Structures are given as C-alpha cells and as structure tokens.
Amino acid sequence: MITDWLQKNSVLAQIEVSSSTEAIEKSGQLLVDSGCAEPKYITAMLENFYRNGNYIVMAPGIAVPHASPGPAVLRPGLSLLTLKKPIHFGHPKNDPVNLVAAFCAVDHQSHLGMLMDLAALLERQDKLERMRIASSKKEILKIVSEDVEKSSC
Numbered sequence: 001m002i003t004d005w006l007q008k009n010s011v012l013a014q015i016e017v018s019s020s021t022e023a024i025e026k027s028g029q030l031l032v033d034s035g036c037a038e039p040k041y042i043t044a045m046l047e048n049f050y051r052n053g054n055y056i057v058m059a060p061g062i063a064v065p066h067a068s069p070g071p072a073v074l075r076p077g078l079s080l081l082t083l084k085k086p087i088h089f090g091h092p093k094n095d096p097v098n099l100v101a102a103f104c105a106v107d108h109q110s111h112l113g114m115l116m117d118l119a120a121l122l123e124r125q126d127k128l129e130r131m132r133i134a135s136s137k138k139e140i141l142k143i144v145s146e147d148v149e150k151s152s153c
Contacts, residue, residue: 002117002121005036005076005077005078005103005114010077011081011141013082013136013140014134015083016083020087020089025046026081027079028079028102030079030102031077031103036104037072045066047067054095057094057095057097058119061097061099062094062122063101064115066103067104073105080101081102082134082140083097083098083099098132099122099128127143127144
C-alpha cells in the first residue's frame, strides 16, 4: 500500500526547480533523508534517466524517477514533489511535468508492486488534480491516505 512507503518527510509541495535533473535530485534526496536510500541511489536515478531517456514521464505531467533495486536501497520508499512551475523532461507527449513521484525498492518484486500501487494512485484524476494544487505536504498526505482511512473503518 502506498502509505506504507510514503513518509511525512518525503513530500514537498509547490517547490521550484530549474531542470529535470534538479527535480530528480530533490526527489532522490527525500528518499535519502527519510532513510530509504543511500546518496549513490540519486546518482543511479540520474544515470537511469540519462541512459534510458524520458520514459520516466509515464503520464501527462507525471515523472516517476527511479533506479533498479540494489545495495544503495536500504528499504522501500516513495517521495512526492509538486512543482510550482512545470518543467520539461523531453517527453514528446507527456511534458511538462508538475508532479514527481520517485521510489526505491529492495528487489524486483517490490519494484513492480510499488509501480502498480503508484499507478493506481496516479490514475485517479480527482486525487491527481487535488495533489497538483495542494499548497502543503499535509494536504498531499491527506489526499494520498483518504482511501486507506475509508477502508480501515
């Protein structure tokens, strides 16, 4: 479940970045700061972007930077950034990006599971639009956890 991986300190709302690489670096730093990854995971995320291109822009306005599971991942984690001004990642259809959801996984099975859970969240247009305009991380965390709270009642 997405809320298992997303911590309060791994969300930033309405930040300004000047490039796609800065967005990847900031989203990766949140994973490092929350104890999910080592700093070299950020380097691996950037190398993945440089090597494989803009495929991380998986839907209109949404980038999902990540790297393969490996020793730089300490535990599964997710970070979310909303951008004050959209930026270009070089995708012909899905640019510009205003939501960045980075993740790290400890193995390939959890990698796929996290991607599926993240896709389920991001395909909810109502939640997506509310996250994009949220002015605080508290608002974003509330939006993400809404369905979890309803299902646990």
